[in-house]
Amino acid sequence: MKRAFSGDDVKMKKVKLEEEDELTKGSTGSVYLDDNLLFEVFKHADARTLAMAGCVSKQWHKTSQDERLWELICTKHWANIGCGNQQLRSVVLALGGFRRLHSLYLWPLSKPNSSSASSSSWAPFPPMIGSKPTTRWGKDEVHVSLSLLSIRYYEKMNFNNRSR
Amino acid sequence: MKREHQHLLPNIVDPSMAANSTRGGGGGSSGYSMAATTTGKSKLWEEEAQLNGGMDELLAVLGYKVRSSDMADVAQKLEQLEEVMGNVQDDISHLASDTVHYNPSDLSTWIESMLSELNPSPNFDPMAAAAAATPPPQSLDDSFWTPTESSTITSIDFSDSSRQHQRQHKNSMVFEDDSSSEYDLKAIPGKAIYDQTQHTESSTSREAKRLKPSSGSNTDLLSPSSIGAFGVPTESTRPVVLVDSQENGIRLVHALMACAEAVQQNNFNLAEALVKQIGFLAVSQVGAMRKVATYFAEALARRIYRLYPENPLDHSFRDILQMHFYETCPYLKFAHFTANQAILEAFEGKKRVHVIDFSMNQGMQWPALMQALALRPGGPPAFRLTGIGPPASDNSDHLQEVGWKLAQLAETIHVEFEYRGFVANSLADLDASMLELRPSEVESVAVNSVFELHKLLARPGAIEKVLSVVKQMKPEIVTLVEQEANHNGPVFLDRFTESLHYYSTLFDSLEGSVNTQDKVMSEVYLGKQICNLVACEGVDRVERHETLVQWRSRLSSTGFSPVHLGSNAFKQASMLLALFAGGDGYRVEENNGCLMLGWHTRPLITTSAWQLANKTGSYSLS
Secondary structure (H helix, E strand, O other): OOOOOOHHHHHHHHHHHHHHHHHHHOOOOOOOOOHHHHHHHHOOOOHHHHHHHOOOOHHHHHHHOOHHHHHHHHHHOEOOOOOOHHHHHHHHHHHOOHHHHHHHHHHHHHOOOOOOOOOOOOOOOOOOOOOOOOOOEOHHHHHHHHHHHHHHHHHHHHHHHHOO | OHHHHHHHOHHHOOHHHHHHHOOOOOOOOHHHHHHHHHHHHHHHHHHHHHHOOOEOHHHHHHOOEOEHHHHHHHHHHHHHHHHHHHHOOOOOOHHHHOOOOOOOOEHHHHHHHHHHHHOOOOOOOHHHHHHHHOOOHHHHHHHHHOOOOOOOOOOOOOOOOHHHHHHHOOHHHHHHHOOOOOOOHHHOOHHHOOOHHHHHHHHHHHHHOOOOOOOHHHHHOOOOOOOOOOOOHHHHHOOOOOOHHHHHHHHHHHHHHHHHHHHHOOOHHHHHHHHHHHHHHHHOOOHHHHHHHHHHHHHHHHHHHOOOOOOOOOHHHHHHHHHHHHHHOOHHHHHHHHHHHHHHHHOOOOOEEEEEEOOOOOOOOHHHHHHHHHOOOOOOOEEEEEEEEOOOOOOOOHHHHHHHHHHHHHHHOOOOEEEEEEEOOOHHHOOHHHHOOOOOOOOEEEEEEEOOHHHHHHOOOHHHHHHHHHHHOOOOEEEEEEEOOOOOOOOHHHHHHHHHHHHHHHHHHHOOOOOHHHHHHHHHHHHHHHHHHHHOOHHHOOOOOOOHHHHHHHHHHOOEEEEOOOHHHHHHHHHHHHHOOOOOOEEEEEEOOEEEEEEOOEEEEEEEEEEEOOOOOOOOOO
C-alpha cells in the first residue's frame, strides 16, 4: 500500500468504491466505507484535502482526526531533525498531537506572509506558497513549531491547575 | 490607570487614593469617565485662574503678571513687536538703555511701551501682521513630520524669557521662530506623533472640551489647554489656522520635558503647575502617546508629591501582568527562544544538565527547552532546574508550584527532571554553596537571567557579588536578556528623556495588538516600570536598565567572554515574529553576536550569551 497515488487516482478509487457499495447496499442511498479503508484512502491526501474531508460526515470526521494521518503529513515534507520517529511521536503526541502542530503552527508558517524578515545577511527560509502541492518545512520552522506547541501545552496545564 | 488623574488636581490629593490606584486593573471603560474628569478639571482650572487674582498661573510662577483675560492680547502684541523688530532698519539699541520700564513684571505695559518706541504709526494692522506671520501650515507639517532615524531631543533653554511667550503663543509665531532646535520631534518615533489624517477627529474632541464656548468663528482656534483662551472676543479677528492636536502633542512633550527639568532643579512649584498642564494635554491625544504621557505624568506627580508607589508588588498580580505582556507582544518570547537556543547548543553532548534561572516567574521559558532536549538525537539528558525568585507576600510557595507543573510536563515527554526552588529577596543574597552544585564533569551548568540583573545596580556591590557567584558556578554558558536603553544615568533629566523615547516606542509596538484586555494589562505592566524609573530613587529604583555596550564592558571586565549567538537563533527569532500577529514593525538584528529585537529602527531588548573567560578555546555556537 505504499504506492504514491495522485489526486485523480484517489477520486477514482473513491468513486469506484462508492459504486461497488451502492450495488451491494441497494437503495439506502448512503455510502458505507469501512473505517480502515477510509483510513487507507486518506493516507494519500494532502493536508487541505484531509481537512476538508473531515467536514463531510461524522465517520469521515472521526477518521480524519487520526493522528497517524497528520503525522504523515507533517513528517513527509519536513527537514530531518535528527531524532527517531518513535521519539518524535511520543513527544508530539504527549504535547498535543500532530494535527494541532500542523494547523496551529506549521500551516501558518507555510503560508505567504506579508511581514518581511529583517534585511540582514541571515534571511530566513523563504515563505512557501500554500497552493503548491508539497510544502517543505525547514529545520527552524520545525523547531519553532514544536516549541510553541510545548508552550501551549504548558499554558493549558496552568489553566487546569488554577481551576482546581 | 486613567483614574490616576484625580490626584493630579491640587485640592484633591489623597494619599490613600494614590496607594489604592496601584492595584487598579485594566483601563476599563475610560471613555466617558475621561470626559467627566475633563470637565471637572476645566472648572477647577477656571477657579484657579480666579484664585490668582486673574493672573495666569504659569507666568506668575516665573515672575510675570499677565491677566488671563489679556493673554491673547499680549500674545498678539508680542507678535507685532517681533514683526516690527524684524523690519526695523535703524539701530534699536537705544531701546535697551534709553527706555525706562517701571514695572517689569507687567508684560502688557512693557510691550506697549516697546511698540510705541519702535513703531511710530499707531494703526498697525493686526490682520496683516497675523497674516504675514502665519506660514502656510501644510508645508510646515511636512517638514515636521518626516520620520527620521535620529533619536535625540535637544534640550530646552529655560533661562530664555522669550520662551514664555512662545509657549503661550498661538502657533504661527512658534513655527516661525524655531526652525529645528526646540521643536525637534524626530525624537518621538513611530505613531506617537499624530499624522494629519487624525485632524478632524481630534478637533471634534477638542471642541467637546471647550471651557467657555466663544463665538462661532473661533472653531479653528487653539483648544482649552492654552492658558487664557477663555473666549476673549478679540480672538475672532485673528485668522490663525491651527494644527490642533499635533500642536498639543508638541506642547505635551515640551511640558513633560519642562516638568522633568523643574523637578531636577527642585523647583517644585513650577513642576506642580506643569504636571497639571500635562494632565490636560495628555487627554487631548489618543493612542500610544496618550498612554505614555499619562503614565509619565503620574510618575512625575508621584515624585513631586512624594507619593511613592508601594514596593514590591504582590507577586500574583505581577505574574498576571507579565502573562498578559507575554501574550501581547513578542519580547518575552523572543528572549526565551534566543536564550534557549544558546543553552541548547552549549549543552550539546552533555549527559546531565543544570539550568539556574534567576528569573523564574511562571517558568514559561522551560517547556520549550525541555521539548528540544527530549527530541535530541540520542535522547534527552537528565535535566535539573533551579529556580530563584522573590518571596511571595501571601507565603504561598509559588516556586514549588511552578516546579511541580514543569515536573508534570517533563514526565509526559519522558525527560528525567529534578527541581529546586529558592526564595531570595535579592540575587545578591545567593551563594554558590547553597545550590548544591555537582562537579562540572558530571553536570553542566547554564545560568539564565531575563530582565533581572539590572535590578542589582540599585545596591552598590550587588552586581559584582552576583557575577562572582556566577563564576563560582562554573557555567558552560550564561544567557542574559536586558532592555536596550540607558536608564541609569546620574542625571534625572537624561533618564527621563531616554525613558520617554524608549517607552513611547514600546507602547507604539503594542498598539497593533488585537486583544484589548491583554494590551491594557501589558500597558499597566510597563506603567509600573515607568513609575519606578521616574518616581523612585536610591535603593527603591530598581529599573536601572543599561545598554548592551555597558553590559558588555561590565561582563568583560569581570572575567566573562562573549559567545556569539548563531544563525539558528536568528532564524528562529525571525520565524517567531513572522508567526506573530499584530505588527509588521518588529525587527530582529544581529549586533556582534548578540540579537536585538526592536520596533522599526529602535532596538528594544537584547539577548547576549557569555562564558568564563579562562575557558580554553572559546567557541562560537553554530
